Amino acid sequence: MKKRISKALLMTALITNSLLVSSVTAFAEESLNEYSLDTMVVTATRTEKVLSEIPASVSVVTDKDIEKMHVNTINEVLSRVPGIYSSRLKGIANSSPTILMRGLNNQAQNLVLVDGQPLNDASSAVVGWSDIPVDSVARIEVVKGTASALYGSQAMGGVVNIITKNPSKGERKVSVGYGSNATWIKRASIGDKINDKLSFRIAYEGRETHGFVNKFVNTDPKSKKPSGTIIDENSISGLIKTETNTGKSTYRTGTVGRNHFDEDNIHSKFVYNFTDSKELSFSFTHHKDEYGYN
Structure with missing residues (x-):
């Protein structure tokens, strides 16, 4: 009888101990998840x-x-x-x-x-x-x-x-996007720590588009003779009748072509940490773009 009681007490103690450990673990996980910093x-x-x-x-x-x-x-x-x-x-x-x-x-x-x-x-x-x-x-x-x-x-x-952004260890990132009018957006970045104090980050971004027609050539037939044939305002051949932004009649004779755009941007940043609270950073930015009509 004594042996049976001892085994029962031992099992009860083990079960109780397991429940306590589980409760402590769950409480620790919940407290970590609730923690946040002010902006x-x-x-x-x-x-x-x-x-x-x-x-x-x-x-x-x-x-x-x-x-x-x-x-x-x-x-x-x-x-x-x-x-x-x-x-x-x-x-x-x-x-x-x-x-x-x-x-x-x-x-x-x-x-x-x-x-x-x-x-x-x-x-x-x-x-x-x-x-x-x-x-x-x-x-x-x-x-x-x-x-x-x-x-x-x-x-x-x-x-x-x-x-x-400050440099981070082992950063490697590349992305490419494509859209209408032959639009490309390319991005790449690399960052790493050279040693415990010095780190660097270099990012590239390129955008280009063949563009679309957004600039028209209009002519007032009373001041300049455009190509095509105008008999009167109600009889037009080879031109498109339209209006200016003030509501006056004018004639569309063509466009200057698609508005194309191409640019490249490079941003680099080097950081030297003297201590956990003091650092010296050097940044360099390069931008180049080409803009026009074809």
């Missing part, structure tokens, strides 16, 4: 702050958000941000798209930064939105509203800070 931003105050504590209208778009958008350019990303108007009427064939903020109708009143350095052209304030490959973006911080006290008169409408 930190630096553009609004030029110091690292929690987003919820910033006394300004700030939007943050991360690289994960960009992947879900399936966009081809950075200004396409910004068009999804509330309070920003993006104009790029020719798609990727537009060499100078426009971004407007807070109702200001001049792009020169919006400051665009890349890792804190101005991207606006010094004389015209035009921004080369294609200069930075989309895959190189870690996050974009947008401060809407005047930030002139921190960034000068060019930041009357707001500030867009494009923060690029």
